[in-house]
Amino acid sequence: MNPVIKIILQRLALGLLTLFIVSIVIFAAVNMLPGDFAEAILGQGATPEAVAAIRRDLGLDQDPVTRYLQWLAGALQGDLGNSFAQANFASFVGDDSGVRTTVAQQIAPRFANTMFLAGVTAAIAVPFAVTLGVLAALYRNSVFDKVANISTLTSISSPEFFLAYVLILFLAVLNPLLPSLSNIYADMGFGERLQKTLLPALTLTLVVTAHMMRMTRAAIINLLASPYIEMARLKGIKPMRVIVHHALPNALAPIINVIALNLAYLITGVVVVEVVFVYPGIGQLFVDSVKIRDIPVVQACCLIFAAAYILLNLTADILSILSNPRLRHPK
Amino acid sequence: MTRISRRGLLTTGAAAGVLAASGLPLRAQAKRGGRLRAALSGANTSDSWDARTHSDLFMIASAQGSVFDNLTEVGADGTLKGELATSWEATPDAKTWTFNLRQGVTFHNGKAFGADDVIASLQMHVAEGAKSAAKPIIESITEMKKITDHQVQFTLEAGNADFPYLLSDYHLLIYPAGQIEEAIAKGIGTGLYKVQSFEPGVRMVATRVDSHYKDGDAGFFDEIEYIAVNDNTARMNALLTGQVDAINRIDLKTESLLKANPMVRIQEVSCNQQYTFPMLTDVAPFNDVNVRRALKFAINRQEMVDKILLGHGRVGNDTPIGPANQYFAADMEQNSYDPDKAKFYLKEAGLSSLDIDLSASSAAFEGAVDAAQLYQASAKSAGININVVQEPADGYWSNVWLKKPFCACYWSGRATEDWMFSSAYEEGVPWNDTQWGREDSERFQDLLVEARAELDPTKRREMYTEMQQILRTDGGVVLPMFANYVQAVSNKIANPEKVGNLWQMDNARMAERWWTA
Numbered sequence: 054m055n056p057v058i059k060i061i062l063q064r065l066a067l068g069l070l071t072l073f074i075v076s077i078v079i080f081a082a083v084n085m086l087p088g089d090f091a092e093a094i095l096g097q098g099a100t101p102e103a104v105a106a107i108r109r110d111l112g113l114d115q116d117p118v119t120r121y122l123q124w125l126a127g128a129l130q131g132d133l134g135n136s137f138a139q140a141n142f143a144s145f146v147g148d149d150s151g152v153r154t155t156v157a158q159q160i161a162p163r164f165a166n167t168m169f170l171a172g173v174t175a176a177i178a179v180p181f182a183v184t185l186g187v188l189a190a191l192y193r194n195s196v197f198d199k200v201a202n203i204s205t206l207t208s209i210s211s212p213e214f215f216l217a218y219v220l221i222l223f224l225a226v227l228n229p230l231l232p233s234l235s236n237i238y239a240d241m242g243f244g245e246r247l248q249k250t251l252l253p254a255l256t257l258t259l260v261v262t263a264h265m266m267r268m269t270r271a272a273i274i275n276l277l278a279s280p281y282i283e284m285a286r287l288k289g290i291k292p293m294r295v296i297v298h299h300a301l302p303n304a305l306a307p308i309i310n311v312i313a314l315n316l317a318y319l320i321t322g323v324v325v326v327e328v329v330f331v332y333p334g335i336g337q338l339f340v341d342s343v344k345i346r347d348i349p350v351v352q353a354c355c356l357i358f359a360a361a362y363i364l365l366n367l368t369a370d371i372l373s374i375l376s377n378p379r380l381r382h383p384k
Numbered sequence: 385m386t387r388i389s390r391r392g393l394l395t396t397g398a399a400a401g402v403l404a405a406s407g408l409p410l411r412a413q414a415k416r417g418g419r420l421r422a423a424l425s426g427a428n429t430s431d432s433w434d435a436r437t438h439s440d441l442f443m444i445a446s447a448q449g450s451v452f453d454n455l456t457e458v459g460a461d462g463t464l465k466g467e468l469a470t471s472w473e474a475t476p477d478a479k480t481w482t483f484n485l486r487q488g489v490t491f492h493n494g495k496a497f498g499a500d501d502v503i504a505s506l507q508m509h510v511a512e513g514a515k516s517a518a519k520p521i522i523e524s525i526t527e528m529k530k531i532t533d534h535q536v537q538f539t540l541e542a543g544n545a546d547f548p549y550l551l552s553d554y555h556l557l558i559y560p561a562g563q564i565e566e567a568i569a570k571g572i573g574t575g576l577y578k579v580q581s582f583e584p585g586v587r588m589v590a591t592r593v594d595s596h597y598k599d600g601d602a603g604f605f606d607e608i609e610y611i612a613v614n615d616n617t618a619r620m621n622a623l624l625t626g627q628v629d630a631i632n633r634i635d636l637k638t639e640s641l642l643k644a645n646p647m648v649r650i651q652e653v654s655c656n657q658q659y660t661f662p663m664l665t666d667v668a669p670f671n672d673v674n675v676r677r678a679l680k681f682a683i684n685r686q687e688m689v690d691k692i693l694l695g696h697g698r699v700g701n702d703t704p705i706g707p708a709n710q711y712f713a714a715d716m717e718q719n720s721y722d723p724d725k726a727k728f729y730l731k732e733a734g735l736s737s738l739d740i741d742l743s744a745s746s747a748a749f750e751g752a753v754d755a756a757q758l759y760q761a762s763a764k765s766a767g768i769n770i771n772v773v774q775e776p777a778d779g780y781w782s783n784v785w786l787k788k789p790f791c792a793c794y795w796s797g798r799a800t801e802d803w804m805f806s807s808a809y810e811e812g813v814p815w816n817d818t819q820w821g822r823e824d825s826e827r828f829q830d831l832l833v834e835a836r837a838e839l840d841p842t843k844r845r846e847m848y849t850e851m852q853q854i855l856r857t858d859g860g861v862v863l864p865m866f867a868n869y870v871q872a873v874s875n876k877i878a879n880p881e882k883v884g885n886l887w888q889m890d891n892a893r894m895a896e897r898w899w900t901a
Contacts, residue, residue, distance in 0.1 A: 138430030
């Protein structure tokens, strides 16, 4: 079998095992939090009878192991179940009249929004960071290199909400160029959607650029001492060409890894930015669900987050292999 | 505030119609048109059009405030008006109530409104397995009878003079009978605005219906858009950048920034929202009325209003009846900070000093832990050592409130005295957070039942004043402050001089009452 395909299959199998373990850990963790869905949703109005009624309706009175196994049995058949909030709502209505939506239906539009934001951010951040990294390597130790380093390090060191507010101040309040509310809807045109997504995307760009840019710079500089670069230089090739044609292809593996890690972050770590800009992504749904201990939704979100990391890491590894002839043709 | 005799309203209800037609000179300036965009908090991904689940501003403003109607409505000035009912009448014992319903009203799907809709909608709250917060109200009705297509008669378990008020509760919306499930799924009501799109926890858009029985009086916008923004700063940014025209609950710390903006005005109303410290009166040492009195004089109320509410509120007098209530005893003697008096009552209790725990968490109200620490400092000079226990916000209402003998709490208040008292001060009710009962005050519990069935407003005022007196001196709650509703509106939107104070945003009815300037 082609070694690359073998690696993919192996890694996918390990990925499934990881997902399984993640689901156990999350389930246990949510159960260990004080309070449960019934108490959280009722709040101040939590009378013992009402709490007991909701627990009975949702099966929360069964022991956790049984509940986990039930969930797992459903999940293995592709059924992530109904959120507690929806199931509780259905029991209000009195019967199951088809008004209840499944976890999958609930998450799908939110996930699409998150992917859109991640996509827009990646489209801005990746080329920007790599270009900046290449230029910083080319003009290393110059004023340009220092300014690029200092500014990206400053932005990565600032909390996301602070960057968000600074951008809102300059781009929305003082110069009303972009909207500060990024509430996008299903029936919105692409142009408007893009405009509303721009501020959060710029904020996230500031957050992820430093990591990718510095890795690009370091990986390239690392290679510049290699004999074949020296050879290229001795041939009289221009510095820019040396870096882009000779150094960059060999530095791709670490750069791809860092990019993958940052892309995963864009899918899983944008809760704060979503809250500040009121962006209806998966992060807000996740936080809301943890708050009310809505285990089916929390589980589904965590599985998506874990899967994003697993798949992006796998992609990164495969691309590293493909970019490296030694790994592509092992002896 | 001018008050119209409650008896006049209660017993004939005809006055309600007159009031609606004549009492609103300001509306003459109001004009139709435009779009209202508001960023509101209190939204959740689990929101729906089922009023039985409503508990926070976003859905109350969307459902009761725009898409649906009740039988009755509390006006901005606190008076009761007919909404889907035009008039009502009670027997002298306040036990049997007959409501005349509005004719010619249709639901958004074209169905005509009638008595069956009222009965079916109210019965939702006592349906098998239903967990409505309004269940106690409907359970007190022993019989609902359709007399004609536009007349319903309710027979109550016991006399209740406030019954028409209770029907204005935001849970008791009227749905089309036989199509309730569809109405809940799509949002089909009789209100001024018809749902265009609704994404739970994200936004709600509704357009004005072509003709409505409130035409001329209310419902001036062509379209309304409510955007769910739970984050304080994001709401403020949205208003400052002109993306919305109104926001609820501004962050008091940044009030000056909003004030500096000439395009925006701040709306502040004194209301019943109250921050409290309930003690369990059946647990030592709080079972001793002198200990409770000592604690009432050991708290510096004005300091709390100044530091916790930053001045946006008024001091409380240890009774839950507030400025939005009809029989609020505003001129009652004020409990105030007096360490000597506190020491005196402590001595009466046979104690020279007192050590107690006070549980607090930000779940109770914003700044609750700070308030507990202020209390600790002021009580020290009276010989009372308060140990502030910081509790986790998660599970606060299940594990601390009603369980720990002394803790921090909040109530949003109720429209009527009886409603408030019977929610939290009647012996044996589940939310009685001071375990206040006959053992503490026989008189209070007797008055509570008596006043409920009394239709004469003068007698009711006397009774409710006495009850507030009893709570002020002997009650189990230390109620240092009422927190104002503070919201902000763009100058592009105009509102009547009098803004409702039962709920935020003009009783959540801004879509009805405000207009484009």
